[in-house]
Amino acid sequence: MLILGMLRQVVSGTMQSRASSCWKAALPLRFLGHSPQQIPADASFYSTSASEAEPPRVLITGGLGQLGVGLAGLLRKRFGRDSVILSDIRKPPAHVFCSGPFIYADILDYKKLHEIVVNHRITWLFHYSALLSAVGEANVPLAKAVNITGLHNILEVAAKYNVRLFVPSTIGAFGPTSPRNHTPDFSIQRPRTIYGVSKVHAELMGEYYYHRYGLDFRCLRYPGIISADSQPGGGTTDYAVQIFHAAVKNNRFECNLKASTRLPMMYIDDCLRATLEVMEAPSECLSIRTYNISAVSFTPEELAQVLCKYVPEFQITYRVDPLRQAIADSWPMSLDDSTARKDWGWKHDFDLPGLVRTMLSFQGFSTRVAHAN
Numbered sequence: 255m256l257i258l259g260m261l262r263q264v265v266s267g268t269m270q271s272r273a274s275s276c277w278k279a280a281l282p283l284r285f286l287g288h289s290p291q292q293i294p295a296d297a298s299f300y301s302t303s304a305s306e307a308e309p310p311r312v313l314i315t316g317g318l319g320q321l322g323v324g325l326a327g328l329l330r331k332r333f334g335r336d337s338v339i340l341s342d343i344r345k346p347p348a349h350v351f352c353s354g355p356f357i358y359a360d361i362l363d364y365k366k367l368h369e370i371v372v373n374h375r376i377t378w379l380f381h382y383s384a385l386l387s388a389v390g391e392a393n394v395p396l397a398k399a400v401n402i403t404g405l406h407n408i409l410e411v412a413a414k415y416n417v418r419l420f421v422p423s424t425i426g427a428f429g430p431t432s433p434r435n436h437t438p439d440f441s442i443q444r445p446r447t448i449y450g451v452s453k454v455h456a457e458l459m460g461e462y463y464y465h466r467y468g469l470d471f472r473c474l475r476y477p478g479i480i481s482a483d484s485q486p487g488g489g490t491t492d493y494a495v496q497i498f499h500a501a502v503k504n505n506r507f508e509c510n511l512k513a514s515t516r517l518p519m520m521y522i523d524d525c526l527r528a529t530l531e532v533m534e535a536p537s538e539c540l541s542i543r544t545y546n547i548s549a550v551s552f553t554p555e556e557l558a559q560v561l562c563k564y565v566p567e568f569q570i571t572y573r574v575d576p577l578r579q580a581i582a583d584s585w586p587m588s589l590d591d592s593t594a595r596k597d598w599g600w601k602h603d604f605d606l607p608g609l610v611r612t613m614l615s616f617q618g619f620s621t622r623v624a625h626a627n
């Protein structure tokens with residue numbers, strides 16, 4: 255009890271200095287132990303609704319991609335292993351299968367989605383299934399099916415069973431006519447990829463269901479996400495992950511974007527924590543339902559310069575892929591995420607040097623990183 259009391263004091267002091275008054279009731283994730291049993295009984299972590307005193311029962315769709323396994327790990331630490339079901343249409347590797355509940359779920363199978371939500375009493379749904387920007391352009395009919403028809407299925411099921419729904423959007427939801435620097439939450443959105451068009455559609459449909467049917471829809475526009483232990487799924491920012499693998503393997507990397515291409519990026523831990531924080535935020539704190547979130551913005555050249563500090567022999571060359579370059583040139587260079595910071599206390603932890611150090615230590619570069627320090 256003493257420890258809990260001290261924790262509450264630390265937390266309340268920190269939250270008063272950091273976030274809006276609305277958010278004071280909830281603990282930020284970084285202050286919490288990982289076991290649900292450690293959470294004080296009177297805290298309103300999971301929801302503003304009294305009916306949700308129990309931990310949520312979570313379903314993650316498209317969970318075997320770059321982000322889903324990490325999200326499942328974070329949520330299982332928070333809510334318990336069996337409260338979080340990972341799903342996909344691919345066969346999971348053994349370590350993923352053994353780490354918690356996994357089921358096959360095709361988001362195009364509408365009836366099966368109902369069955370899953372009902373049979374597992376799902377209360378929170380993280381909808382990660384998608385075809386990303388470069389892959390989507392290579393197969394537009396499939397991108398339309400997965401990103402648009404699949405989303406419709408998810409919205410219907412979530413609305414019918416009163417499920418809190420998270421759908422990630424992207425910087426790709428902006429286009430060449432959007433402001434490219436500090437792009438605000440609300441600005442012109444005329445993307446020219448099927449991925450971007452489908453994500454604008456998802457933002458608007460989710461908000462429509464929120465206003466029309468009361469669906470508890472929450473959405474973050476992710477920047478390019480950088481992760482060490484999962485591979486990117488065919489997006490325009492993939493180079494920023496591949497560069498680390500190449501640096502470790504053979505000290506060189508051929509980049510498919512121009513040296514000067516500036517894009518917003520984020521380390522995966524920040525992205526997943528933001529996702530959980532916005533899902534836990536009391537409804538009344540959310541002044542909007544689709545938020546920009548931002549951490550760092552850099553070019554391939556700037557990333558290579560920081561990498562060279564730790565891997566001095568590293569060399570980058572450029573062979574530009576016109577498709578990816580055209581997409582990147584139509585996206586924001588940086589995002590204005592001040593509304594997320596104000597409404598629910600969003601704050602990134604990883605700057606560029608921190609991100610590079612963390613990525614290299616994951617890749618087995620700990621000795622050289624320590625040496626460079």
Ligand SMILES: NC(=O)c1ccc[n+]([C@@H]2O[C@H](COP(=O)([O-])OP(=O)(O)OC[C@H]3O[C@@H](n4cnc5c(N)ncnc54)[C@H](O)[C@@H]3O)[C@@H](O)[C@H]2O)c1
Pocket residue numbers: 315316317318319320321322341342343344359360361362381382383384385386400404422423424425475476477478479480485486487488489491
């Ligand atoms: N990774 C990033 O940098 C990034 C940036 C912005 C937004 N996002 C968004 O975050 C989400 C997750 O991204 P990710 O990088 O993990 O994607 P990913 O491409 O790595 O994984 C997507 C998963 O969806 C699954 N899938 C495809 N068709 C499906 C279907 N019919 N039914 C069920 N699952 C299906 C795939 O098998 C795959 O495992 C996506 O919605 C993406 O748009 C990601």
